[in-house]
Every structure is written in structure tokens, then in C-alpha cells.
Amino acid sequence: MEKISSKLWLIGGTVIVVVLVVAAWGMARQTSKDNFCVTCHAYEKVSWDHGKHPEVGCIACHTKGVVRDKTAGMRKVFLTLTDQVDPHHDNLPSYKDKINDNCIACHFEEERVALMPFFKERHDEYRKHTEVCMGCHEAGHVIKLRDLRQPGVRLRI
Ligand code: HEC
Ligand code: HEC
Ligand code: HEC
Ligand code: HEC
Known part of the structure; x- marks a missing residue:
């Protein structure tokens, strides 16, 4: 009897863990989709739709790694739901160096560069003047x- 019940606990426990992992994975996927971002960042969707990267998802440029994305994301949902920040109107911070790393990861990826070696040579030259891609490219x-949003000064936090 003892044995059976401990076996049942083990099976039950394993099932619960599997369900939780699948649910967390599903949540992480859903909250990485453009549709989710756009619920809070409507102006940025318009300026992105008309930009040079409508086929590149928001996360590809804005990720800081899955773990930081998800913890920062939970904080953002909390700030929005508790009315501390209104993402449609308030000033938002910008992490340009992180975005820049993501531009480089895509555009200076080995296979891409191998197809157009002069691109890299010219850009090594360009980047001596300014490290930041956005200094020369209106990307994203x-x-x-985007500035139609006219962000106000943040009064709340
Ligand atoms: C529930 C509303 C909400 C959703 C959904 C949301 N955000 Fe945000 N976002 C915010 C808030 C609030 C801030 C300001 C956070 C702060 O002040 O620290 C913000 C800030 C930002 C910023 C500027 C600061 C930074 O972290 O770089 C970017 C970029 C951003 N969000 C991108 C995204 C992307 C990409 C998604 C989808 C994966 C997304 N957001 C989904 C509310 C949201
Ligand atoms: C090709 C890269 C790229 C893509 C794709 C992209 N962004 Fe951005 N995003 C940027 C850059 C670059 C900036 C910073 C612009 C600046 O301050 O010069 C930025 C800034 C932002 C900010 C900060 C607000 C601000 O005024 O600076 C938010 C919020 C944001 N993006 C949301 C989004 C959302 C939502 C999507 C998808 C619908 C998206 N972005 C897609 C590159 C991108
Ligand atoms: C997920 C990969 C990805 C990321 C991240 C990304 N790009 Fe792109 N980019 C593309 C693709 C795909 C195209 C369109 C096809 C092409 O020209 O190679 C493109 C096109 C471009 C173009 C050429 C547009 C034209 O006029 O033809 C420029 C310039 C550019 N990106 C700069 C940037 C900058 C700057 C960043 C960072 C803010 C960035 N990209 C982030 C994938 C990416
Ligand atoms: C000092 C200005 C300058 C900087 C900084 C710069 N670029 Fe460029 N970029 C250019 C010019 C000029 C061209 C067009 C001529 C060429 O391809 O060399 C170009 C072209 C491009 C193209 C289009 C290539 C093609 O023909 O398909 C992409 C993609 C690109 N840049 C990405 C980037 C990325 C990513 C960064 C940041 C690491 C960056 N650039 C930084 C000036 C710059």
C-alpha cells in the first residue's frame, strides 16, 4: 500500500511538473509575438510597419536575452496594470547599445558577410566614425x- 501511494505521488508530481513547464513555455512564446507587444505599443507598430524591417519581429531587435525579457516583461505588465506607467503616452527608456548588438548579430553574421565581403570592409571604415548603426540608418x-506619440514627461515613476 505504502509503495503504491508513493508511486502515485511520483507520477502525479511528474505530470504536474510537465504541465507547468509546457504552460510556461507556451506563455513565453505567446508573449514574444508582435501582437502582444502591440497591445501596449501601438504607435511603435505603425512606425515599424512603414520602416525597413516589417518582416523582422519586435523581439529580434529588442531582446536582451530570454530571462531578462521575461522578468522585465512581468515588471512592465505590472507597471501598466497598476497605472504607474502608461506606455501609450509616457516617456520610455531606450537601450540603444543592446539594440545595436542585435543589428550586428543579424547583419554581420558570417554567412551574410561571406556573400558580400565589401559590405563588411566598407562598414569597418564607417564604424570608425560612429559605432551606432542608428547614427546612419533609420532602422526599425x-x-x-514614431514621434507622433509625443511622449510626455513621466510624472508617476
Ligand atoms: C502590458 C503592456 C506592455 C506590453 C504587452 C509590452 N510592453 Fe514594452 N513597455 C511597457 C512599459 C510600461 C514600458 C516602460 C518600462 C519602464 O519604464 O521601465 C515598456 C518599455 C518598452 C521598451 C523601451 C525600454 C526597453 O526595455 O527597451 C521597449 C523597446 C519595449 N517596451 C518593447 C516591447 C516589446 C518588444 C514587447 C513585446 C514582446 C512589449 N514591449 C510588450 C509596456 C508593455
Ligand atoms: C530593426 C529593429 C527594430 C524592430 C524590428 C523594432 N524596433 Fe523598436 N526600436 C528600434 C530602435 C533602433 C529603437 C530606438 C530608436 C532611437 O531611440 O533612436 C527602438 C525603440 C523602440 C521603443 C522605445 C520607445 C522610443 O521612443 O524610443 C519601443 C517601445 C519599441 N521600439 C517598440 C517596438 C515594437 C513594439 C516593435 C514591433 C512592432 C519594434 N519596436 C520593432 C528598433 C527596432
Ligand atoms: C532578425 C534579423 C535582423 C535584425 C535584428 C536587424 N535586421 Fe536589418 N534587415 C534584416 C532583413 C531580413 C532585411 C531585408 C533584407 C536585406 O536587405 O537583407 C534588413 C534590411 C536592412 C537594411 C537595408 C534596407 C534597405 O534599404 O534595403 C538596413 C540598412 C538594415 N537592415 C539595418 C539594420 C539595423 C541598423 C538594425 C538594428 C536596429 C537591424 N537592421 C536589425 C534583418 C535584420
Ligand atoms: C557612418 C555611417 C554608417 C554606419 C555607422 C553604419 N552604416 Fe550601414 N550603410 C552605410 C552606407 C553609406 C550604406 C550604403 C553603401 C554600402 O553598402 O556600403 C550602408 C548600407 C547598409 C546596409 C545595406 C547593405 C545592402 O546593400 O544590402 C545594411 C544592411 C547596413 N548598412 C547595416 C548597418 C548596420 C547593422 C550598422 C551598425 C553595425 C551600420 N550599417 C552602420 C552607412 C553606415
């Missing part, structure tokens, strides 16, 4: 459209 968002 059409700035004029």
Missing part, C-alpha cells in the same frame, strides 16, 4: 511616425 521605426 520611421522616426517621424
Whole structure:
């Protein structure tokens, strides 16, 4: 009797763990989709739709790694739901160096560079003047459209 019940616990426990892992994975996937981002960042969707990267998802440029994305994401949902920050109106921080790393990861990827070696040579030259891709490229968002949001000063936090 003892043995059977401990076996049952083990099976039950394993099933629960599997269900939780699958649910967490599903949540992580859903919350990485553009549709989810756009619920809070409508202006940025418009400026992105008209930019040079409509086929590149939000996360590809904005990721700081899965773990940081998800913990920062939970904080953002909390700030929004508790009315501490209104992402449609308030000033938002920007992490340009992190975005820049993501531009480089895509555009200076080995296979891509091998197809157009002069691209890298010219860019090694360009980047002596300014490290930041956005200094020369209006990438991601059409700035004029993005700035229609006219972010206000953050009063709350
Ligand atoms: C529930 C609303 C909400 C959703 C959904 C949301 N955000 Fe945000 N976002 C915010 C808030 C609030 C801030 C400001 C956070 C702060 O002040 O620290 C913010 C800030 C940002 C910023 C600027 C600061 C930074 O972390 O780089 C970017 C970029 C951003 N969000 C991208 C995204 C992307 C990409 C998604 C989808 C994966 C997304 N957001 C989903 C509410 C949201
Ligand atoms: C090709 C890369 C790229 C993609 C794709 C992209 N962004 Fe951005 N995003 C940027 C860059 C670059 C900036 C910073 C612009 C600046 O401040 O010069 C930025 C800034 C932001 C900010 C900060 C607000 C601000 O005013 O600076 C938010 C929020 C944001 N993006 C949301 C999104 C959302 C939502 C999507 C998808 C619908 C998305 N981005 C897709 C590159 C991208
Ligand atoms: C997920 C990969 C990915 C990321 C991240 C990414 N790009 Fe792109 N980018 C592309 C693709 C795909 C295209 C369109 C096809 C092409 O020209 O190679 C493109 C096109 C471009 C173009 C050429 C547009 C034109 O006029 O033809 C520039 C410039 C550019 N990206 C700069 C950037 C910058 C700057 C960043 C960072 C803010 C960035 N990209 C982030 C994949 C990416
Ligand atoms: C000092 C200005 C400057 C900087 C900084 C710069 N670029 Fe460029 N980029 C250019 C110019 C000019 C061209 C067009 C001529 C060429 O291809 O060399 C270009 C072209 C491109 C193209 C299109 C290539 C093609 O023909 O398909 C991509 C993609 C690109 N840059 C990505 C980036 C990324 C990513 C960064 C950041 C690591 C970056 N650039 C930094 C000036 C710059």
C-alpha cells in the first residue's frame, strides 16, 4: 500500500511538473509575438510597419536575452496594470547599445558577410566614425511616425 501511494505521488508530481513547464513555455512564446507587444505599443507598430524591417519581429531587435525579457516583461505588465506607467503616452527608456548588438548579430553574421565581403570592409571604415548603426540608418521605426506619440514627461515613476 505504502509503495503504491508513493508511486502515485511520483507520477502525479511528474505530470504536474510537465504541465507547468509546457504552460510556461507556451506563455513565453505567446508573449514574444508582435501582437502582444502591440497591445501596449501601438504607435511603435505603425512606425515599424512603414520602416525597413516589417518582416523582422519586435523581439529580434529588442531582446536582451530570454530571462531578462521575461522578468522585465512581468515588471512592465505590472507597471501598466497598476497605472504607474502608461506606455501609450509616457516617456520610455531606450537601450540603444543592446539594440545595436542585435543589428550586428543579424547583419554581420558570417554567412551574410561571406556573400558580400565589401559590405563588411566598407562598414569597418564607417564604424570608425560612429559605432551606432542608428547614427546612419533609420532602422526599425520611421522616426517621424514614431514621434507622433509625443511622449510626455513621466510624472508617476
Ligand atoms: C502590458 C503592456 C506592455 C506590453 C504587452 C509590452 N510592453 Fe514594452 N513597455 C511597457 C512599459 C510600461 C514600458 C516602460 C518600462 C519602464 O519604464 O521601465 C515598456 C518599455 C518598452 C521598451 C523601451 C525600454 C526597453 O526595455 O527597451 C521597449 C523597446 C519595449 N517596451 C518593447 C516591447 C516589446 C518588444 C514587447 C513585446 C514582446 C512589449 N514591449 C510588450 C509596456 C508593455
Ligand atoms: C530593426 C529593429 C527594430 C524592430 C524590428 C523594432 N524596433 Fe523598436 N526600436 C528600434 C530602435 C533602433 C529603437 C530606438 C530608436 C532611437 O531611440 O533612436 C527602438 C525603440 C523602440 C521603443 C522605445 C520607445 C522610443 O521612443 O524610443 C519601443 C517601445 C519599441 N521600439 C517598440 C517596438 C515594437 C513594439 C516593435 C514591433 C512592432 C519594434 N519596436 C520593432 C528598433 C527596432
Ligand atoms: C532578425 C534579423 C535582423 C535584425 C535584428 C536587424 N535586421 Fe536589418 N534587415 C534584416 C532583413 C531580413 C532585411 C531585408 C533584407 C536585406 O536587405 O537583407 C534588413 C534590411 C536592412 C537594411 C537595408 C534596407 C534597405 O534599404 O534595403 C538596413 C540598412 C538594415 N537592415 C539595418 C539594420 C539595423 C541598423 C538594425 C538594428 C536596429 C537591424 N537592421 C536589425 C534583418 C535584420
Ligand atoms: C557612418 C555611417 C554608417 C554606419 C555607422 C553604419 N552604416 Fe550601414 N550603410 C552605410 C552606407 C553609406 C550604406 C550604403 C553603401 C554600402 O553598402 O556600403 C550602408 C548600407 C547598409 C546596409 C545595406 C547593405 C545592402 O546593400 O544590402 C545594411 C544592411 C547596413 N548598412 C547595416 C548597418 C548596420 C547593422 C550598422 C551598425 C553595425 C551600420 N550599417 C552602420 C552607412 C553606415
